[in-house]
Amino acid sequence: xxxxxxxxxxxxxxxxxxxxxxxxxxxxxxxxxxxxxxxxxxxxxxxxxxxxxxxxxxxxxxxxxxxxxxxxxxxxxxxxxxxxxxxxxxxxxxxxxxxxxxxxxxxxxxxxxxxxxxxxxxxxxxxxxxxxxxxxxxxxxxxxxxxxxxxxxxxxxxxxxxxxxxxxxxxxxxxxxxxxxxxxxxxxxxxxxxxxxxxxxxxxxxxxxxxxxxxxxxxxxxxxx
Amino acid sequence: xxxxxxxxxxxxxxxxxxxxxxxxxxxxxxxxxxxxxxxxxxxxxxxxxxxxxxxxxxxxxxxxxxxxxxxxxxxxxxxxxxxxxxxxxxxxxxxxxxxxxxxxxxxxxxxxxxxxxxxxxxxxxxxxxxxxxxxxxxxxxxxxxxxxxxxxxxxxxxxxxxxxxxxxxxxxxxxxxxxxxxxxxxxxxxxxxxxxxxxxxxxxxxxxxxxxxxxxxxxxxxxxxxxxxxxxxxxxxxxxxxxxxxxxxxxxxxxxxxxxxxxxxxxxxxxxxxxxxxxxxxxxxxxxxxxxxxxxxxxxxxxxxxxxxxxxxxxxxxxxxxxxxxxxxxxxxxxxxxxxxxxxxxxxxxxxxxxxxxxxxxxxxxxxxxxxxxxxxxxxxxxxxxxxxxxxxxxxxxxxxxxxxxxxxxxxxxxxxxxxxxxxxxxxxxxxxxxxxxxxxxxxxxxx
Numbered sequence: 160x161x162x163x164x165x166x167x168x169x170x171x172x173x174x175x176x177x178x179x180x181x182x183x184x185x186x187x188x189x190x191x192x193x194x195x196x197x198x199x200x201x202x203x204x205x206x207x208x209x210x211x212x213x214x215x216x217x218x219x220x221x222x223x224x225x226x227x228x229x230x231x232x233x234x235x236x237x238x239x240x241x242x243x244x245x246x247x248x249x250x251x252x253x254x255x256x257x258x259x260x261x262x263x264x265x266x267x268x269x270x271x272x273x274x275x276x277x278x279x280x281x282x283x284x285x286x287x288x289x290x291x292x293x294x295x296x297x298x299x300x301x302x303x304x305x306x307x308x309x310x311x312x313x314x315x316x317x318x319x320x321x322x323x324x325x326x327x328x329x330x331x332x333x334x335x336x337x338x339x340x341x342x343x344x345x346x347x348x349x350x351x352x353x354x355x356x357x358x359x360x361x362x363x364x365x366x367x368x369x370x371x372x373x374x375x376x377x378x379x380x381x382x383x384x
Numbered sequence: 385x386x387x388x389x390x391x392x393x394x395x396x397x398x399x400x401x402x403x404x405x406x407x408x409x410x411x412x413x414x415x416x417x418x419x420x421x422x423x424x425x426x427x428x429x430x431x432x433x434x435x436x437x438x439x440x441x442x443x444x445x446x447x448x449x450x451x452x453x454x455x456x457x458x459x460x461x462x463x464x465x466x467x468x469x470x471x472x473x474x475x476x477x478x479x480x481x482x483x484x485x486x487x488x489x490x491x492x493x494x495x496x497x498x499x500x501x502x503x504x505x506x507x508x509x510x511x512x513x514x515x516x517x518x519x520x521x522x523x524x525x526x527x528x529x530x531x532x533x534x535x536x537x538x539x540x541x542x543x544x545x546x547x548x549x550x551x552x553x554x555x556x557x558x559x560x561x562x563x564x565x566x567x568x569x570x571x572x573x574x575x576x577x578x579x580x581x582x583x584x585x586x587x588x589x590x591x592x593x594x595x596x597x598x599x600x601x602x603x604x605x606x607x608x609x610x611x612x613x614x615x616x617x618x619x620x621x622x623x624x625x626x627x628x629x630x631x632x633x634x635x636x637x638x639x640x641x642x643x644x645x646x647x648x649x650x651x652x653x654x655x656x657x658x659x660x661x662x663x664x665x666x667x668x669x670x671x672x673x674x675x676x677x678x679x680x681x682x683x684x685x686x687x688x689x690x691x692x693x694x695x696x697x698x699x700x701x702x703x704x705x706x707x708x709x710x711x712x713x714x715x716x717x718x719x720x721x722x723x724x725x726x727x728x729x730x731x732x733x734x735x736x737x738x739x740x741x742x743x744x745x746x747x748x749x750x751x752x753x754x755x756x757x758x759x760x761x762x763x764x765x766x767x768x769x770x771x772x773x774x775x776x777x778x779x780x781x782x783x784x785x786x787x788x789x790x791x792x793x794x795x796x797x798x799x800x801x802x803x804x805x806x807x808x809x810x811x812x813x814x815x816x817x818x819x820x821x822x823x824x825x826x827x828x829x830x831x832x
Contacts, residue, residue: 349701
């Protein structure tokens with residue numbers, strides 16, 4: 160069972176995160192201040208960390224900096240009430256791997272932690288992504304399903320790459336918008352749905368087993384099973 | 385008008401200060417004239433006295449008594465004193481019987497008050513003759529004294545008059561500003577009492593009071609705008625958030641009563657909660673943008689490129705909705721701006737245009753104007769918006785009737801307004817006949 164350390168001084172938020180991670184099949188442990196969290200993160204092996212920005216004794220940014228300086232590569236999801244784009248950039252520059260603004264939906268947090276853990280376990284220089292009979296060659300820049308080449312626009316290619324890198328995992332609309340387009344605002348109504356839908360029609364042509372799955376109210380997933 | 389009020393008016397104080405300075409100057413000037421003329425006249429008298437004494441004594445000192453008699457006979461208007469006293473002070477000759485006590489032979493001239501012998505003020509000198517007798521020569525100085533008095537009274541009168549005139553002038557000059565001040569005070573009191581529509585009166589003088597009034601009025605405009613916006617927020621919380629929350633409560637209550645786990649009903653409740661959360665997110669985004677005063681993210685930004693990127697992002701949505709989306713932005717138009725925020729603003733505009741134009745219509749995004757004055761234009765040929773709503777939608781947090789029925793936070797345009805305001809750009813909503821034309825004038829953000 161993968162272990163996740165929650166460094167969060169607000170007991171209620173920490174409990175909520177823990178409940179959400181436990182439901183997702185993780186062993187969640189809690190730490191309520193920066194120094195203690197850092198000590199535990201360095202002395203034990205965790206698969207991922209969720210880290211609050213504002214903590215007693217040691218600020219969240221300092222924790223992640225110290226962690227990276229000590230050579231720890233554990234993926235860190237920064238969870239903070241500071242939601243402005245600049246705050247995200249600061250958090251990510253300090254060494255965080257992803258940033259989630261409070262208040263958040265539990266499913267969103269779970270999806271992001273899962274994505275981080277998968278990303279950290281994947282070999283860095285992967286050039287060929289495969290989901291079922293769908294192959295994406297990152298070097299040749301082409302997608303092939305059952306030997307048939309699929310024509311993709313640059314953004315569609317980027318979207319498919321992101322989804323296949325996180326195959327088997329639900330991706331929220333916001334996650335997709337942040338990672339694929341690099342924007343942090345609310346894209347409104349059904350913009351992402353339309354993009355995913357268009358890609359889905361190219362990949363899941365009639366007669367083939369559908370790889371795209373929609374999780375109502377949460378997001379999308381690409382999976383072979 | 386009370387005196388205490390008058391005293392506080394700066395015009396009054398200044399005029400009074402000038403008055404005092406002018407009065408002091410005049411008194412000093414007249415004083416100098418007085419002193420100079422008095423000294424000159426006195427000296428002249430002294431010279432005459434000395435000359436006359438010499439004329440009496442020089443030919444033969446022993447003959448002085450006789451010469452005195454002659455001189456007195458010749459003095460028709462009796463304005464001179466000639467007298468000779470013995471060594472012991474006894475009168476020997478002349479028109480005064482006694483020598484004034486202060487008068488010393490060979491000493492300084494003295495002035496004597498009128499006596500029975502000589503009924504006028506006189507200036508006198510005394511000489512001791514070789515015979516031991518004392519010669520006294522004097523002269524009527526009433527004229528000299530009168531002149532001194534005239535100058536002295538001119539001095540007092542002119543000082544007093546200047547001062548009085550200045551007080552009158554100061555009062556007169558202060559009346560107009562005082563009247564205007566009391567007008568300003570009256571309006572200020574009304575504003576303080578809650579009438580925020582009132583503005584301070586301005587005159588055509590464009591003086592310092594007008595400058596102050598203009599500043600205060602501009603401040604009042606901003607305060608009124610902010611208060612309207614705060615009222616807008618309260619309205620959103622009261623209406624737009626209460627409605628979905630009430631529905632959720634009803635749904636949850638039904639679920640509780642029925643004891644069934646109706647997943648459709650539950651999904652509906654979650655959907656309602658999502659609407660509430662989306663509106664809160666939009667509100668937070670707006671307050672984030674409003675709180676951002678710095679321009680750290682600003683850089684040279686190509687408006688045409690942003691237009692193309694937004695169109696690329698929204699092309700699939702436009703296709704799915706049956707709206708033709710095109711961009712006419714090809715030539716680079718570089719301004720100083722935050723590219724991410726501009727992208728967000730333009731996305732919201734395009735999203736709205738696609739949503740409200742409807743199937744079969746078209747939306748065009750372009751950069752108009754000149755390279756010096758680039759203007760981003762988002763134009764559709766949909767139903768447009770009512771003229772009465774155009775100015776309202778530019779206010780922060782305004783939500784039109786049509787918007788309320790659409791999904792989403794309905795605050796997209798408010799976010800656009802905040803971003804435009806942060807850049808100090810100007811946004812205009814125009815009639816495209818048919819449709820809506822949104823223009824963002826990006827002039828103020830131009831790179832040098």
